Amino acid sequence: VGSHFHLIETNSALQMDRELAYGRRLDIPAGSAIRFEPGEKQRVKTISIAGNKRITGGNNLATGKVSPDRLQEIMANVGVRKFSHCSQALEVNLVQPSEYQIPREVYQSFYGPTVGDRVRLGDTNLWIEIEHDYTHYGDECKFGGGKVLREGMGQTNGVPDEQALDLVITNAIILDYTGIYKADIGIKRGIIVGIGKAGNPDVMEGVSPNMIVGVSTEAMAGEHTIVVAGGIDSHVHFICPQLIEEALTSGLTTMIGGGTGPNTGSNATTCTPSKEFIKMMMQATDASPVNIGITGKGNTANLEGVHEQVKAGVVGLKLHEDWGTTPAAIDNCLTACDMYDVQATIHTDTLNEAGFVQSTIAAIKGRTIHTYHTEGAGGGHAPDIITVCGQPNVLPSSTTPTIPFTKNTLDEHIDMLMVCHHLDKNLPEDIKFAESRIRGETIAAEGCLHDMGAISMISSDAQAMGRIGEVVGRTWMLADRMKQVRGHIQDDTGFVTTADNFRVKRYVAKYTINPAIAHGISHLVVLTYSAMGLANGSIPSTQPIILRPMFGAIGSAAAANSLVFMSQAAVDLNRGQEYGLKKRVAAIKNCRAISKADMKLNHMCPVVKVDPESFEVSVEGIMISDIVKPADVLPLAQKHSQVSSIPRPVYLQDGHYSNTLRYDIKDIFKNADYIMHDGEADFLVNALNAESKPQLAQYNDRAKSQNTPDKYQCSPGSLFPLRIQLSSRRGP
Numbered sequence: 171v172g173s174h175f176h177l178i179e180t181n182s183a184l185q186m187d188r189e190l191a192y193g194r195r196l197d198i199p200a201g202s203a204i205r206f207e208p209g210e211k212q213r214v215k216t217i218s219i220a221g222n223k224r225i226t227g228g229n230n231l232a233t234g235k236v237s238p239d240r241l242q243e244i245m246a247n248v249g250v251r252k253f254s255h256c257s258q259a260l261e262v263n264l265v266q267p268s269e270y271q272i273p274r275e276v277y278q279s280f281y282g283p284t285v286g287d288r289v290r291l292g293d294t295n296l297w298i299e300i301e302h303d304y305t306h307y308g309d310e311c312k313f314g315g316g317k318v319l320r321e322g323m324g325q326t327n328g329v330p331d332e333q334a335l336d337l338v339i340t341n342a343i344i345l346d347y348t349g350i351y352k353a354d355i356g357i358k359r360g361i362i363v364g365i366g367k368a369g370n371p372d373v374m375e376g377v378s379p380n381m382i383v384g385v386s387t388e389a390m391a392g393e394h395t396i397v398v399a400g401g402i403d404s405h406v407h408f409i410c411p412q413l414i415e416e417a418l419t420s421g422l423t424t425m426i427g428g429g430t431g432p433n434t435g436s437n438a439t440t441c442t443p444s445k446e447f448i449k450m451m452m453q454a455t456d457a458s459p460v461n462i463g464i465t466g467k468g469n470t471a472n473l474e475g476v477h478e479q480v481k482a483g484v485v486g487l488k489l490h491e492d493w494g495t496t497p498a499a500i501d502n503c504l505t506a507c508d509m510y511d512v513q514a515t516i517h518t519d520t521l522n523e524a525g526f527v528q529s530t531i532a533a534i535k536g537r538t539i540h541t542y543h544t545e546g547a548g549g550g551h552a553p554d555i556i557t558v559c560g561q562p563n564v565l566p567s568s569t570t571p572t573i574p575f576t577k578n579t580l581d582e583h584i585d586m587l588m589v590c591h592h593l594d595k596n597l598p599e600d601i602k603f604a605e606s607r608i609r610g611e612t613i614a615a616e617g618c619l620h621d622m623g624a625i626s627m628i629s630s631d632a633q634a635m636g637r638i639g640e641v642v643g644r645t646w647m648l649a650d651r652m653k654q655v656r657g658h659i660q661d662d663t664g665f666v667t668t669a670d671n672f673r674v675k676r677y678v679a680k681y682t683i684n685p686a687i688a689h690g691i692s693h694l695v696v697l698t699y700s701a702m703g704l705a706n707g708s709i710p711s712t713q714p715i716i717l718r719p720m721f722g723a724i725g726s727a728a729a730a731n732s733l734v735f736m737s738q739a740a741v742d743l744n745r746g747q748e749y750g751l752k753k754r755v756a757a758i759k760n761c762r763a764i765s766k767a768d769m770k771l772n773h774m775c776p777v778v779k780v781d782p783e784s785f786e787v788s789v790e791g792i793m794i795s796d797i798v799k800p801a802d803v804l805p806l807a808q809k810h811s812q813v814s815s816i817p818r819p820v821y822l823q824d825g826h827y828s829n830t831l832r833y834d835i836k837d838i839f840k841n842a843d844y845i846m847h848d849g850e851a852d853f854l855v856n857a858l859n860a861e862s863k864p865q866l867a868q869y870n871d872r873a874k875s876q877n878t879p880d881k882y883q884c885s886p887g888s889l890f891p892l893r894i895q896l897s898s899r900r901g902p
Contacts, residue, residue, distance in 0.1 A: 171184070171196060171203055171204055171206065172196075172201075172202075172203045172316040172317065172318070172320070172323070173195065173196055173198050173199065173200050173201060173202055173203065173318065174195055174200065174318050174320075174323035174324055174373065175195065175196075175228070175320075175323060176195060176219070176225050176227075176228050176232070176322065176323075176373075177191035177194050177195055177196065177216060178191045178192045178193075178194075178225070178228075178231055178232050178244070178248075179225070179227070179228025179229045179230075179231055179232065179322075180228075182229075182251070182252060182253040182254055183254060184206060184254060185254035185255070185256050186254070186255070186256065186258075187255065187256060187257055187258035188231075188245070188248050188253065188255045189241065189245055189255070189257070190216075190258060191216070192232060192236070192241060192244060193218055193219055193223060193225070193232075193236035194216040194217060194218055194219065195216060195217060195219055195373075196214055196215070196216060196217075197214075197215040197216055197217040197267065197270050198215075198270070199270075199272055199276075199277075199280060199308075200281075200308055200309055200310040200311075200312055200318050201280065201310065201312030201314070201316075201317040201318050202280075203316045215267045215270065217308075218236075219236065219372075219373040220309065220373060220374055220375040221370070221371045221372055221373050221374045221375055221377065222235070222371055222372045222373075223235065223236040223372070223373070224236065224372035224373070225322070225372075225373075226321075226322045226326075226327040226328065226372065227321045227322025227323075227327050228322055229251075229253075231244060231247055231248060231251065231253065232244045232247075270308070274287070280310075280312075280393070281305070281310050281312075281341045281393055282341050282342075282343060282352065282392075282393040282394050282395075283300050283343065283352065284300055284303045284307075284352055285300050285301070285302060285303045285352075286299065286300065287299070287300050288300075288669060289343065289396070291396075291646060291674070292646070292805060292806050293805045293806065293809060294646055294647075294649070294650035294805040294806065295650050295653050295654065295805070296646070296649055296650055296653065296670045296673070296674060297668075297669055297670050298343075298345065298350045298669060298670060298671055298674050299350065299667075299669035299671055300343065300350060300351060300352050301349050301350050301351050301671065302349065302351040302352070303351065303352040303353075304351060304352065304353040304354070304365070304366045304367050304376075305340075305341055305352055305353060305354060305367055306367050306374070306375055306376045309367075309369065309374040309375055309376070310340070310341055311324050311338065311340040311341065311354055311368055311369050311383070311389075312324075312340065312341075312391075313340065313389040313391060318369070319338075319340075319369075319383060319389055321385070322370075322373075323370065323373065324369045324370050324373075324374065324383060325370060325383050325384060325385065325387065326369075326370040326371065326372060326382050326383060326384050327372075327384075327385075329382055329384035329385070329386075330384075331384070331386040333382055333384065334382050334383065334384030334385070334386045334387050335356040335357060335358055335363070335364075335368065335381060335382065335383060335384070335387045336357055336358050336359065336386070336387065336388065337356075337357040337387065337388045337389070337390060338354055338355070338356055338357075338368045338381070338383055338387055338388070338389055338390070339354065339355040339357070339390045339391075339392040339397065340354050340368065340389065340390070340391055340392050340393065341354065341391070341392050341393045342354070342355055342392030342393075342395055342396075342397040343392075343395065343396045343397065344365060344396075344397050344398075345396050345397070345398050345674065345678055346398070346399060346675070346678065346682075347675045347676075347678055347679035347682065347683050347770045347771055348675075349675070350671050350674065350675070353365050353366055353367070354366065354367060354368035354369075354381060354392075355368075355392065355397060356368055356378070356380065356381040358380075360730075360731050363380050363381075364378050364380045364381040366378035366381055367381065368381040368382075368383055369381070369382075369383055370382070370383060398421070398678060398682070399678075399682040399683070400421070400422065400423025400424060400682075401420075401421045401422040401423065401424070401641055401642055401681045401682060402422065402423075402424040402425075402426065402681060402682060402685040402686055402689075402691075403417060403422050403424070403425050403426065403427070403629050403630050403632065403638060403641050403681070403685075404426040404427070404515075404540070404567065404627065404629045404685040404688065404689055405426075405427055405440060405515075405542055405567065405569060405629030405630060405631050405632070405636070406425045406426060406427030406428075406429075406440065406629075406630065406632045406638065407427060407428070407429045407436055407437065407439075407440050407631070407632050407633050407634040408425075408427060408428060408429030408430070408431070408436065408440075408442070408451060408464075409429055409431060409432050409436055409437060409632070409633045409634070410431070410432060410633070411454065411455075411458075413425070413632055413633065413638050414455070414458045414460050416638050416639040417460060417632075417638050417639070418459065418460060419639070420638070420639040420640070420641065420642055420643070421641075421642045422460075422638070422641060422642070422681075423460060423461060424460065424461040424462075424463070424685075424686075424691065425460055425461070425462055425463070425638075426462075426463040426465065426485065426486075426685070426689055426691075426735075427440040427463075427464075427465055427632070428440040428441045428442040428443075428451075428464055428465040428466065428467075428484075428488055429441070429442060429451075430442055430443075430447045430450070430451065434592055435492075435493075436634075437589075437590055437592070437633075437634055438490070438492045438590055438591050438592060438634060439467075439488060439490040439492055439493060439517070439634075440465055440488050440490070440515070440634075441465065441466060441467035441469075441488045441490065441493065442464050442465065442466055442467075442484065443466060443467040443479070444479075445478055445479070445482040448464055448466065448479065448482040448483055448484060449482065449483075449749050451464050452464065452483060452734055452749055452751060453749055453750065453751065455734070456729055456734070456751050456752055456753050457728050457729060457752075458728060458732070459727075459728040459729075459731055459732050460732055461691070461732050461733045461734070461735065462732075462733075462734050462735065462753075463485040463486070463689060463691065463734075463735035463758070464483065464484050464485065465484055465485060465486040465487065465488045465515060466479035466480070466482075466484035466486070466487050466488065467479070467487065467488060467490075467493060468487030468488055468489045468499065468502075468503030468506070468507075468514060469489055469490065469493035469494050469495065469499045469503070470499060470502060470503075471496070471498040471499055471502050472502065473502060473505065473506055476502070476503070476506045477506070480506065480510045480512060480737050480739055480740070481737070481739045481740055481743060481745075482740060482745065483734075483736040483737060483740035483745045483749075484512065484736075484737060484740075485512055485513065485689060485690070485691075485735045485736065485737060485758050486507070486512045486513035486514060486515055486540075486689065486761070487503050487506060487507055487512065487513075487514055487515075488514075488515045488516075488517075489503050489514065489515070489516040489517065489518075490516075490517045491517055491518060491519045491520055491521070491549060491550075492517075492591060492592075495516060495517065495518055495519050495524075495530075496519075496524040497524060497525055497529055497530065497532070497533035498533075500516070500530060500533040500534060501533050501535070504534065504535070504537045504539065507537075507761070507762065508537065508762050510737050510738070510739050511690070511737070511738060511758070511759060511760070511761055511762050512690075512737050512758065512761055513538075513540055513688060513689050513690065513758075513761040513762075514537075514538070514539045514540065515539070515540045515541075515542055516530075516539055516540070516541055516542065517542045517543055517548070517549050517550060518530050518541070518549070518550040518551050518555055519550070519551060520549050520550060520551065520552050520603065520606060520607055521552075521603065522551055522552065526551060526554075527551040527554050527555055527557060527558065530551065530558075531558065531561060534561075534563065534564075536563050537563060537762075538563055538565065538761070538762055538763075538764055538765060539563065539564060539565065540565045540566075540567065540627075540688050540689075541555075541558055541564050541565070541566050541567065542567060542569070542629075542631075543555070543568060543569060543631075544556060544558060544559060544566035544567060544568050544616075544625055545568045545572055545612055545613055545615075545616035545625075546607060546609065546612050547571070547572045547583060547607055547608055547609070547612070547613050547616075548568075548569055548571070548572070548607070548631055548635050548636075549591075549607060550607075552606040552607060552609075553606070553609055553612060553780050553782065553785050554779075554780040554782070556612050556615065556616070556619070556778055556780060556787060557778045557779065557780060559619055559624040559625060559775070559776065559778050560624075560775050560776055560777050560778050561766070561775065562765050562766050562767065562775050563765055563766070564766060565626055565627070565684075565688045565764075565765075565766060565769060566624070566625045566626055566627070566766075567625065567626065567627035567628065567629050567685075568616055568620070568625055568627075568628065568629075569628070569629055569630060569631035569635070569636045570628070570629075570630050570631070570636045570637055570640045570641055570644045571583065571586065571631065571635055571636050571637070572613045572616055573616065573617060573620070573628065573644050573645075573647070573648040574617055574644070574647050574648045574650075574651040574652075574801055574804065575610070575613050575614050575616070575617055575651075575798055575800055575801065576800050576801045576802070576804065577800040577801070577802055579610075579613060579800065580608055580610055580613075583607070583608045583635070584604055584605070584608060586635045587604045587607060587608070587635060588600070588604055590634045590635050591604075609785045610785075610800075611780075611784070611785035611786055611787055611795040611796075612780065612785060612787055612795065614787075614794075614795045614796070614797070614798040614799075614800075615787035615789075615794050615795040615798075617648055617651060617652055617655070617798050618652070618655075618656070618789070618794040618795075618797060618798060619776075619778070619789070619794075620648060620652070620677075620680070621648075621649075621652035621656055621659065621673070621676075622774050622776065622789070623676055623769075623771055623772040623773060623774040624772075624774040624775070624776050624778070624789070625680075625772070626679075626680065626684050626688075626766065626769035626772035626773070627680050627681070627684045627685050627688065627769075627772070628641060628644070628645050628648075628680040628681050629641065629681070629685070641681055642681065643806050645677050645678075645680060645681055646677065646805075646806060647804045647805060647806055647807075648677070649670075649673055649674065649677040650804070650805050650806075651798075651801055651804070652673070653670065653673065655797060655798050656797070658670070658673075659672065659673055660672075662771065672771075675771055676771040676772060679769075679770045679771050679772055680772060683770050684769045684770055684772055687764060687768055687769065687770070688761070688764070688769075689735075689758060689761065690758035690759045690760050690761040691735050691756070691758055726752060729751075729752035729753045729754075730752070730754070732753055732754070733753060733754050733755070733756045734746065734751060734753040734754070734755055734756070735756055735757075735758050736755055736756070736757060736758070737757065737758065738757040738758070738759065740757075741755060741756075741757040776789045776790050777789070777790055777791075
């Protein structure tokens with residue numbers, strides 16, 4: 171008998187006092203059950219059903235609102251239908267049962283972490299602490315055999331489709347700039363409509379009004395998973411359509427930028443410059459399950475030609491030095507953006523040909539603008555474009571190639587720059603142009619400015635000196651590196667805690683809410699890609715498990731589950747219908763009336779100065795560029811192995827747990843029962859030092875005895891795959 175099954179409605183062969191059982195259920199953890207064998211007697215603890223206290227379903231013995239006035243009628247029905255009933259004499263000295271308690275580690279294994287628990291993010295040094303749990307202890311939603319989300323229990327009877335969720339994600343850890351909490355997530359028509367407590371308000375306490383689970387609701391188990399808003403990359407060069415797949419599989423759901431394919435202009439700039447190309451790009455991406463916003467070209471000193479682009483549907487105008495970012499073009503572009511409420515993005519003048527950074531700031535005239543490459547390595551006034559971080563009207567972002575600063579960063583950039591910006595290695599002036607951008611001091615300062623909240627956004631610069639699949643990963647690599655360098659930081663109230671919640675919220679805002687605010691958009695969430703095993707497997711987790719397109723990403727569902735963003739002017743002209751688009755069309759809004767103060771947790775406007783000769787960077791008079799040394803090792807890289815075939819987390823001895831499965835070879839042999847050719851998981855194990863030699867010899871001997879292929883044999887210092895079966899007695 172499951173935790174939420176109405177006791178009075180249980181099998182007619184189960185003998186009990188059904189009068190006492192009326193309106194009650196077993197007092198056991200949600201989703202667990204008690205087994206009753208033939209002839210066996212058990213004393214059980216029960217509790218009243220919660221919520222509206224309304225019984226439905228089961229055997230229809232006691233359907234309706236729980237009321238003592240109905241008891242005589244219900245018990246008569248029990249007798250007529252021959253359900254076993256035996257009156258139980260209440261013991262005079264019967265002690266009121268104590269409140270049910272569950273050990274924290276058991277609770278974690280059932281439902282995931284709760285308030286006060288800490289979770290390590292991958293193999294980084296970042297730990298988040300659950301701040302609030304909305305799932306309501308004892309009434310958690312669990313799907314499965316004998317679990318909670320069944321009719322009349324966690325699933326409400328008699329609820330029309332309109333009032334029920336389409337999908338409920340249960341017991342998820344939500345990582346958002348607003349907080350880090352445990353909750354159910356409700357989705358209706360592809361939109362997140364609720365984050366809180368889902369279930370059946372007839373029998374559960376605290377169910378959110380818009381999160382009712384009904385017969386039309388699908389369930390997804392969110393236990394032990396971290397849910398983050400779909401990422402937004404606001405600096406995309408649309409050079410090839412394969413970018414979309416890379417973006418989706420890395421966690422990005424919205425792409426904003428420009429380009430027309432692998433043309434020379436698109437290799438360098440995010441501009442889709444004509445009505446015909448704007449139309450083509452919207453049509454080309456219409457069947458892709460990603461939200462799209464196209465930016466036009468703003469490099470002109472006359473409004474003629476700009477009006478047409480905005481009315482054709484662009485969400486912004488891009489100013490790029492390769493097309494000439496002069497003060498006249500800046501002023502004209504921002505005038506057009508103000509007219510149509512679209513955003514201006516800018517890649518400033520590395521050459522300082524028409525003026526210095528002060529000239530650009532003067533041309534902007536206090537108007538809102540999104541500055542790309544604020545660090546300067548990707549382009550912009552040399553050497554001090556980074557000083558715009560102190561301007562309250564500037565929304566600064568930087569891109570993935572320079573974060574975090576590593577020993578390979580500078581070497582990689584010269585060749586990237588020469589290719590993307592159509593430069594010639596045989597021309598000394600082109601070499602000088604490239605070298606003027608690549609400054610270790612300003613790149614080092616970039617990380618600190620991100621950590622302070624002075625640079626508000628992170629984007630990719632996809633295929634044009636950046637990698638679209640690294641926006642999410644490099645954001646967290648940078649957060650990890652900054653914790654190493656700067657330690658714990660104060661939160662927005664001035665307190666310093668040992669958990670990293672505030673830093674994590676700051677960084678997640680950089681690729682979710684802040685680019686959304688900057689570009690006047692909102693985005694939808696639907697399952698387009700998922701970790702999935704072989705289609706011919708008998709279960710979904712048959713190896714190999716990789717990210718594969720799901721139903722939300724194919725056929726006409728791809729367009730139905732995504733948006734194309736346009737200017738309000740284009741929406742008014744019904745461009746979506748004119749272009750034959752199947753995507754839902756959404757107008758952007760409120761791009762011009764915002765400032766850096768609107769950048770969530772990333773609104774610091776410090777005084778930033780750059781020494782013109784040494785390139786040293788100071789913030790509020792404090793030198794920061796020498797704080798960060800190039801990193802040798804990063805998390806979430808080769809040493810990080812995320813094994814989706816074992817979804818349970820690793821619990822550490824201090825009660826914390828990690829969603830990362832990583833072992834040194836010495837630990838492997840403490841936990842492994844035997845080596846298999848087709849085990850439950852593949853681990854990439856690092857044989858780090860000479861201490862591993864005995865274990866390696868043992869491994870190779872055992873491998874040979876089992877005819878293991880040579881590729882699974884190894885030597886000290888090598889990275890090698892090891893297939894093992896872990897003992898269930900020891901957990902994952």
